[in-house]
Amino acid sequence: MVLANAVTQPEGVRLLLEVENLTKIFGSARNEVVAVDNISFGIYPGEVMSLLGESGSGKSTTARMILRLSKPTKGRIIFKGQDISTLKDIDYWRQVQMIFQDPFSSFNSFYSVHSFLGKAFRLTNNHLSESERTARMEQSMESVGLNAAELLFKRPHELSGGQRQRLMIARALLIGPDLLVADEPTSMIDASSRVGILNMLMDLSRKHKMSILFITHDIGLAYYTSDRLLIMNEGKIVEEGTAEAVVDAPAQPYTKRLLADVPTLRKAWDEEQELA
Ligand SMILES: Nc1ncnc2c1ncn2[C@@H]1O[C@H](COP(=O)(O)OP(=O)(O)OP(=O)(O)O)[C@@H](O)[C@H]1O
Numbered sequence: 001m002v003l004a005n006a007v008t009q010p011e012g013v014r015l016l017l018e019v020e021n022l023t024k025i026f027g028s029a030r031n032e033v034v035a036v037d038n039i040s041f042g043i044y045p046g047e048v049m050s051l052l053g054e055s056g057s058g059k060s061t062t063a064r065m066i067l068r069l070s071k072p073t074k075g076r077i078i079f080k081g082q083d084i085s086t087l088k089d090i091d092y093w094r095q096v097q098m099i100f101q102d103p104f105s106s107f108n109s110f111y112s113v114h115s116f117l118g119k120a121f122r123l124t125n126n127h128l129s130e131s132e133r134t135a136r137m138e139q140s141m142e143s144v145g146l147n148a149a150e151l152l153f154k155r156p157h158e159l160s161g162g163q164r165q166r167l168m169i170a171r172a173l174l175i176g177p178d179l180l181v182a183d184e185p186t187s188m189i190d191a192s193s194r195v196g197i198l199n200m201l202m203d204l205s206r207k208h209k210m211s212i213l214f215i216t217h218d219i220g221l222a223y224y225t226s227d228r229l230l231i232m233n234e235g236k237i238v239e240e241g242t243a244e245a246v247v248d249a250p251a252q253p254y255t256k257r258l259l260a261d262v263p264t265l266r267k268a269w270d271e272e273q274e275l276a
């Protein structure tokens with residue numbers, strides 16, 4: 001299928017990630033759920049790409065396959081030219097990190113924040129002293145608005161959902177991946193701090209050429225933060241294009257419906273521009 005708003009590949013720039021004909025089917029032959037249905041897309045180095053769609057459209061399943069947490073039923077995922085199924089976990093996860101929708105499932109309640117963050121250094125090649133590591137941990141916590149002095153030796157169950165989500169972001173920052181897959185990364189963070197944290201992620205993307213696959217229901221947040229949007233419906237990608245192209249001239253009825261839920265999007269942005 002030719003997507004109306006599809007972006008053509010800039011000459012000479014190689015894709016960081018290529019998803020080719022990816023399919024995930026759950027269940028048995030009699031009762032199968034096609035969660036992801038033959039999707040293909042690519043992400044360039046330093047690009048922020050949003051994956052949007054209603055609940056159940058297959059976004060998290062796509063993310064889990066990219067992170068190698070779930071095996072594709074069909075299709076391939078290529079990272080820096082290599083099929084990810086051939087790479088070692090540690091080599092892959094040093095370069096591709098994640099922030100989950102549900103931060104509760106990501107922690108072992110046995111470890112303190114300090115040891116949770118400390119494990120991130122196993123994925124990095126630097127040889128830092130204990131005090132240098134602690135200083136880096138404190139720095140990354142402060143950068144996501146966590147009070148390191150108060151929280152560094154707490155256990156995850158003593159933290160709020162929003163604090164845990166910030167901690168996941170702090171950990172990803174310590175590792176400094178080339179691709180960050182962020183599945184509803186701020187769903188548990190109050191609306192007033194959400195934009196600040198997302199802006200911080202986008203700044204990092206620009207400074208370090210880190211690509212971000214940002215998964216969200218919120219087309220407004222996606223529009224403000226992303227270079228391109230991918231619209232997913234019932235396991236398929238129905239539209240792809242630059243954020244402006246998709247929002248200004250959506251080609252598919254499904255995208256129009258998603259946009260209809262946020263009638264003030266363009267207006268709010270224009271007003272913000274005028275204020276700036
Ligand atoms: N482990 C699983 N076993 C069976 N079905 C699954 C499994 N994981 C996901 N599904 C199904 O696959 C479909 C896509 O789910 P997925 O979690 O990818 O959606 P999503 O777009 O992330 O939704 P949300 O916005 O609610 O997070 C749904 O129908 C879901 O019920």
Ligand SMILES: [Mg+2]
Pocket residue numbers: 059060061101183
């Ligand atoms: Mg999901």
